[in-house]
Amino acid sequence: MTKLFYTVLVFVSASVFVAGFSPLLSQTPSPQLVDTHTKAGSTCTSCHPGGTPSNKVGMSVCAECHGNYAKVAIKTLAVAPNPHESHLGEVECTVCHHAHKPSEDGCRSCHDFGYKVP
Ligand code: HEC
Ligand code: HEC
Ligand code: HEC
Ligand code: HEC
Numbered sequence: 001m002t003k004l005f006y007t008v009l010v011f012v013s014a015s016v017f018v019a020g021f022s023p024l025l026s027q028t029p030s031p032q033l034v035d036t037h038t039k040a041g042s043t044c045t046s047c048h049p050g051g052t053p054s055n056k057v058g059m060s061v062c063a064e065c066h067g068n069y070a071k072v073a074i075k076t077l078a079v080a081p082n083p084h085e086s087h088l089g090e091v092e093c094t095v096c097h098h099a100h101k102p103s104e105d106g107c108r109s110c111h112d113f114g115y116k117v118p
Contacts, residue, residue: 033118034099047099062093083107083115
């Protein structure tokens, strides 16, 4: 009985693992922010602290390592206008930065500043 229980448990866990991670596995490889992070030593749980990856990665997660907007804005002081200090305010980082697909320019719907978003 106990053995059957563990067999089922292992099977269910494995299915959950595959189901949770398959969207990533099915993507075509291209330079993505996740790769930069993996090279820098981050793991999946660095950005998905709950252990179950989802699309909801709030800026508090990014801020753990990068600091708040004020701190990130200092890094891009030389960029005009500063993408991290604008009338959009403190929007989610994922408005521009994506981890598993090309990032986008969140100002682009209204302006063209020629940003290259890493
Ligand atoms: C730099 C932070 C970061 C790291 C490291 C990271 N992720 Fe993500 N992940 C995100 C963000 C942000 C999203 C939301 C979608 C987006 O903007 O790319 C996301 C979304 C996902 C999703 C939801 C489906 C999708 O792709 O849209 C899965 C699954 C996922 N990540 C799996 C992983 C796995 C597996 C790893 C480890 C190899 C990993 N993530 C590492 C930030 C990260
Ligand atoms: C576990 C720590 C950690 C977390 C969490 C994290 N990062 Fe990073 N990030 C790094 C490190 C380390 C680097 C590489 C060195 C650097 O550029 O600061 C990096 C680099 C970057 C870069 C520059 C990439 C390049 O090609 O120049 C961007 C953009 C970035 N992170 C955005 C994010 C965003 C957005 C999130 C949240 C979804 C996030 N990071 C979460 C540690 C982290
Ligand atoms: C409106 C779009 C936008 C948003 C929102 C945004 N970024 Fe960026 N980010 C950029 C652009 C554009 C660059 C590249 C600037 C340049 O040309 O050097 C950048 C560069 C970076 C870099 C690399 C800086 C360097 O040169 O070392 C980091 C780290 C970063 N962003 C983190 C974040 C974090 C963390 C957040 C959320 C708190 C965030 N960004 C929100 C557009 C954005
Ligand atoms: C929903 C549309 C919209 C978005 C998105 C948007 N802006 Fe604006 N922005 C405006 C409007 C409207 C004005 C005021 C009219 C003008 O001067 O063009 C303005 C004015 C500005 C100005 C001063 C005038 C100029 O063009 O030099 C700057 C700088 C600026 N925005 C930067 C940004 C940055 C950086 C982002 C992304 C982080 C952004 N905006 C996103 C609509 C937008």
